[in-house]
Amino acid sequence: MKIRELGIEGAWEITPQQHGDPRGLFLEWFRADRLAEHVRHPVHFAQGNLSVSARGVVRGIHFADVPPGQAKYVSCVRGAVLDVIVDIRVGSPTFGRWEGVRLDDVDRRAVYLAEGLGHGFCALTDDATLAYLCSTTYNPTAERAAHPLDPELAIDWPAAEPQLSARDAAAPTLAELRASGQLPDYRACRAYAESRRSPDMPPPDGI
Template structure:
């Protein structure tokens, strides 16, 4: 298992070693011991979530705040997404910077998203199955986020504007500047 830290401190890309033959393939999705050895982080996941989305679905940018903040380990089981994380830790040297990576059933990459990061993804193929582990339980009152098309963040979601499908909640998220006023 290869684990590489992204330029956003605490955010890691995980690439499993895939063993394949004429029957198919096998790989270890997560190993706590290896993860801790390579990152120095001790994470206890307590909740697994999964979504199925059609091409054009954009989910995000979300986070849980305060005592309900969550670290996540995200991956794609089937299909393909562009995964986005944004560092919103108050005193971080990369505050407001984002990192993107394509996650797919073909590359089997995962991303570890630390607490204090906004997270979202755009679905690039129909019937994409997206899965993620969380180290804290979901709490509705702790939800927060930033609108996907924020001009300050200027994220390229790899979709045309007319292709994007959003939930009503995601359509009404605040701008990054409004969000920033709440946390600083």
Template sequence: MQLQETLLKDCYILSPTLFEDSRGYFYEKFNERAFEQQTNLNGNFVQDNISRSIYGVVRGIHLQEGGHAQAKLVSCLEGRVWDVAVDLRRNSPTFGQWYGIELSAENKLQLYVPRGFGHGFSVLSETAIFSYKCDNYYNKESEGGIVWNDPDLNIDWKLPLEDIILSDKDKILPTFAEGNF
């Protein structure tokens, strides 16, 4: 496993070492010891989530607040997504900045999104199966977020506006300026 820093503090891209032959391939998706040695961050995940979405779906920008904040290790198991992390840690040098990367079944990349970040993705393929490893349990009362089309963040979701599909909840999230981060 190789780690690469992103432009956001404590947010990393994980690339597996792939072993291929005529039978197929094998790779170690995550190794807690190697992750902690390379980052000095906690890699103790307690909950795995999977979502399936169709082309044009934008999920996010979501976060868990306070004592229920979650770090996430995310990947795309089928299809392609544009994955976005937003640094919402007020004391961070990259506060209010976002980073995007294409995650796909083909590239097998993962993105580590630290606690205190918002997270979302858009589906670029016909369908996508998305995996989230979380280091804290979900708590409905601690849900927070930022509206997908926030004018201050100005995130490029890599989709035509007319193709974007949102949940009712995501349509009414507050803006970055309205958030209490």
């Protein structure tokens, strides 16, 4: 298993080692101990979700209030998606930046995104199926969304006509969320991560 941090602090790409033979294949798609070594605090998940989407469907950009926020570990078990992570933490050096990772049932990569980051994806195939773990259970009062087609974010979605849910189509822009104080604070997110760090784990840079 190879784990590398993306260009946004708190976002990681995980590439498993696949073991195959004529019978099929085996892989470890999640290892809490390996991930904790990189994110520098214990990793716990409270809920698992499954999402099935038709080609061209765009879901997101979703996030939750911090604390506690909602970290996610996302993989694609059927088909393919472009998974998108957006830095929406006010005060972050990479505020407003997004990164896209192709998740599919061939390379079987996964992504981990820390609390305070925004998440979305575009289905590249019909019946694209995401399986993802969440650090907290669903709390509708703490759930937020930013418009996925916001020109300020300028996400290059690989769909000629993205299909959005009614909720996502009505979501506010990044500027509107910032003006209303609904975006996570970068320092608060880092402090929350630090509060969960084990004594034997080094702190993140700058803490």
